[in-house]
Amino acid sequence: MASVSSFFFLLPLVLSLNLHLNPSEARAVNLIARTCNHSVFRNLCISTLRSDPNSAKTNLTGLASISIRQTMASAVNISSQITNLLNTTMDDPNIQQCLSDCSQSYIDAIDQLIDSVASLDNKSYSDVNKALSAAMDDALLCQEGFSVDATNPSLLRDSTNKFTQLCSNALSITNLLAGSAT
Structure with a gap:
């Protein structure tokens, strides 16, 4: 009985949220969710x-670009x-020494992300993925430097984890693009 009353309570709320979106916003929300x-x-x-x-x-290409640029912003912040x-x-x-090595790793990561934007513009999806x-890999290399000495926890662990997750997301979007291009 409680689930039925919850349903009737939430139904108007859900419907009202959908009514406030214009058609292009609804398409964007749908594209982002599907992606x-x-x-x-x-x-x-x-x-x-x-x-x-x-x-x-x-569109999907634009979402890939946004994802890569947000990933690049994260790398710049970490740097x-x-x-x-x-x-x-x-x-x-x-x-x-770990921080110095990480500095170089993130400089390299930023360079790779710049290359990925150029490759995306050229629709060279395999190069984007590389x-x-x-x-x-550059970010993980940074993280490894801290793990060599167990007494030195990474000062960048949370930032690096989020960065690698952003990279993973950008890869998944680019893989969708590559699949739709064939």
Whole structure:
């Protein structure tokens, strides 16, 4: 009985939410949902794409571009975080070395992401995937540097995890594009 009353309570709410969307917003929400259903990190995919105002009026290629650019923004933020950590006085030379290595890894990741945008523009989806995978590998390489010495937990673990999830989402979108191009 409680489930029936819950249904009748929620039904008007759901219907009213759908009535407030214009047709293009509804299509965008639907495209984002369908696209992100193919992603391992679905919630992050949806929130990332919806956070960009251009996602309401784009197609699958546009969503791929948004995803890659958001991933690049994350890499730039992490690179800045590393620079800030390097500029603070840290007594541990191992952590300094890890951060220095991570700095280079994220510079390489940003370069890969720039290449992936160019490849996307050229519809060279296999090159996009190679560049995205390389960017993800760069971040994982950074993370590995901290795991060599168990006494040094990664200062960047959460940021790196989110970055690799963004890369994974961008890869899943690009794979959809590659599949629709054949």
